[in-house]
Amino acid sequence: MKKIIFDCDNTMGVAGCDVDDGLALIYLLGKSSAEVLGITTTYGNSDVETVYANTVRMLSDLGRSDIPVLKGCASKEQLESEAAEYILKTVRANKGNISLLATGSLTNLYAAYLLDHTILEQITEVVLMGGIQQELIINGILLNELNFSCDPAATACVLKNARNLSIITGNHCLDAFFAKQEFNERLSSCDQPIGKYIVQTCSY
Template sequence: MLPTPLFLDCDTGIDDSLALLYLLTRPDVEITGIASTAGNVATDTVVENNLAWLELCGRTDIPVHPGSPVPLVTPLRTAEDTHGPHGTGYARLATAVTAPSPVDAAHAWCRAASTHADRLVGLAIGPLTNLALALRLDPDLPTRLDRLVIMGGAFGVPGNTTPVAEWNMVVDPEAAAEVFAAFDRPDAPDPLVCGLDVTEQMSFTPAHAQRLADAAPGTRVAGYLTDALRFYFEFHDAQGEGYQAFVHDPLAAMVALDPDRASTTPAHLAVELEGALTRAMTVADRRGMLGAPNVRLVTGADVDAMLDELVDALARLGVAIG
């Protein structure tokens, strides 16, 4: 069978890095391109991180597309307190010599959907700015995707950035609203949305980090990730969440490749844009009050098995590239 074409859109911080490296271990996946989105860090830094990880893994064949430096409406806010000044915690990746693609992220989304029509899997694990801009260029883009998986939102749990809203939604709520509206059509797949209620069950612990270090001793991958995760552990601990790290994005990556490993429920999803206290809140209507379903919310997954798979995959990658 041909590998599954996948287009990745990310704001590469620590958990984005884990997701990218995991995807690189999957021989059944062809990453057709990586859109670099401003969020955890600025767009230029996201581009640098994506290029550096790809060079480390010997995958400079994958194009990295610079995205918009700012959200659609609001000023950019970044999360260096969460991911470190470079987006990789205490890790300092080698400076990449590969140049980014001259094609911007929005046009790259459109090109990937056209080239791999009806087969492309879209995976958006950062703010949805670039996807929203792509939909403005090509409103029919949703009809050309096999599926779209989004990490974002908070459903039935508190937000991690405001009392009610999750980070990716807060950075660019207008973009998120445009994306969900664009996919609200009968000839497009309903996006699979992985919110905090599920992704915060994906808790990477020092024990997982030690398993990775023991399985890939002295390797660059294990060394970089140990340094990155230590920063992530310290951040979560300072937030009163314990010395652990919620690795949201690898869960979304695994669901993108195998949706059957997650339980889902249909809902109509809208993003609040006006509320003084609720801006960027994701409102999930499961009862049809707002209209027919336009997404499927991921409601559960075997996170223990996913964490084991993630550690094993990263260790194999570390051993393979040294």
């Protein structure tokens, strides 16, 4: 069983904001080979207060309020948070068996590193969503890099010190585009309640 800390800026269900973090969470919760130990919230898609409240609500909707949600650093200038403390405590308690998936700014990981300079080396694998390989154009709009630029110092620290590191850039998301009609038809007709939940939550 892979034990996961999900460090994210989940705004699925917040009108006008991205849905990718929430969909990633639903995927993780449906994997029998994965256990989400906790979710640490960060800024990026929105401010940390919005992300925190939205993630707590989403877990309640999904019947998974048993998973702890920890509020992270509000900005790259604030380097103390319950999320950083949680990362430290959980990694130490599960030595050699923690995967950390980070899909927002990396300030929480940096804050944990500042408390213990060995902590990134103790995480079994670190998977990041960020960076670009070429121009990132979505709906005809040229976008900037999505996560690493939120906190360059944190990004540099994680890239330098994490072991078993994987990076998924925004360019990988482009292959997942589909029409709204197909989205509604496929998920509304899904036998699983989660299909209808995704339609309702992502309809905007």
